[in-house]
Amino acid sequence: MTEPKLKSAPLAYQNEPFLNSPDGRILRLLSEYSEPLSRFRREQIQDTVVFFGSARIQSRDSADTRLSGVRENGAGTAAAEQALQMKRAEAAVDMARYYEDARRLAFLLTEWSAHIPARRHRFVVTTGGGPGIMEAANLGAHEAGGKTIGLNINLPFEQNPNPYITPSLNFEFHYFFMRKFWFAYLAKALVIFPGGFGTLDELFEILTLAQTEKLAKKIVVVIYGSEYWKRILNFEAMADTGTIAPEDLELFKFCDTPEESFEFLKENLTRYHLGPQQPKRTEEAATPEIAKTRP
Numbered sequence: 078m079t080e081p082k083l084k085s086a087p088l089a090y091q092n093e094p095f096l097n098s099p100d101g102r103i104l105r106l107l108s109e110y111s112e113p114l115s116r117f118r119r120e121q122i123q124d125t126v127v128f129f130g131s132a133r134i135q136s137r138d139s140a141d142t143r144l145s146g147v148r149e150n151g152a153g154t155a156a157a158e159q160a161l162q163m164k165r166a167e168a169a170v171d172m173a174r175y176y177e178d179a180r181r182l183a184f185l186l187t188e189w190s191a192h193i194p195a196r197r198h199r200f201v202v203t204t205g206g207g208p209g210i211m212e213a214a215n216l217g218a219h220e221a222g223g224k225t226i227g228l229n230i231n232l233p234f235e236q237n238p239n240p241y242i243t244p245s246l247n248f249e250f251h252y253f254f255m256r257k258f259w260f261a262y263l264a265k266a267l268v269i270f271p272g273g274f275g276t277l278d279e280l281f282e283i284l285t286l287a288q289t290e291k292l293a294k295k296i297v298v299v300i301y302g303s304e305y306w307k308r309i310l311n312f313e314a315m316a317d318t319g320t321i322a323p324e325d326l327e328l329f330k331f332c333d334t335p336e337e338s339f340e341f342l343k344e345n346l347t348r349y350h351l352g353p354q355q356p357k358r359t360e361e362a363a364t365p366e367i368a369k370t371r372p
Contacts, residue, residue: 130210
């Protein structure tokens with residue numbers, strides 16, 4: 078009697094049940110490091126300027142449309158509900174200026190960086206890849222004709238990538254800390270627009286790394302919109318009470334216009350990260366800076 082032949086077992090790296098199991102977690106983590114690294118090398122990305130801010134802030138056109146809709150559809154709505162909807166729609170119109178400012182600042186940075194003589198792409202505008210301020214910054218960089226990066230995150234409530242990310246630089250992460258790693262690892266500057274819990278988390282992580290000298294490089298930090306942020310945060314009170322050192326207030330700068338922010342970023346990126354002029358960018362493969370500096 079002929080014994081039945083045993084089917085070949087799947088190769089470990091093609092075994093999806095294993096890869097998606099707890100035992101495969103280390104491979105998934107490594108993939109979220111190695112795959113982006115490979116793409117950044119291929120796309121010749123040397124470093125980035127990261128924009129953080131609320132996903133809920135709308136463009137001026139969208140906010141105006143929303144306000145008009147509330148006004149037109151208010152009849153028949155309870156007075157208290159109508160007042161609440163109107164208040165939120167008016168706030169959205171007010172906050173829309175930050176969308177337009179992020180778009181303008183990203184345009185200015187990308188236009189400037191395109192003329193930096195370098196082998197690789199410098200100071201590429203990078204966001205979390207979603208709507209709101211993220212969309213605005215990707216849009217501004219796209220309008221300036223530059224590459225722009227989106228580091229999206231897989232969430233229970235779906236956050237789709239905005240359409241202005243360079244397709245080859247559109248990333249999706251499962252692990253928040255791996256996504257944060259890539260925000261910080263390539264960044265030479267951080268621009269913090271008005272936002273909520275996530276924005277605060279991202280701001281304080283970078284400030285803590287800078288304060289504790291855990292960064293191998295200088296990251297320039299702009300906190301954009303002093304009217305908003307000084308209602309939310311009181312850094313001076315922290316210094317006055319001794320919970321931070323007075324010199325920690327020098328880790329960032331408040332700015333209120335795209336032009337002011339751009340000049341500050343341009344001056345400090347030049348000072349800390351450009352140095353002697355480099356040869357003009359070529360399409361030849363090169364080992365990016367990310368392979369040379371420690372995390």
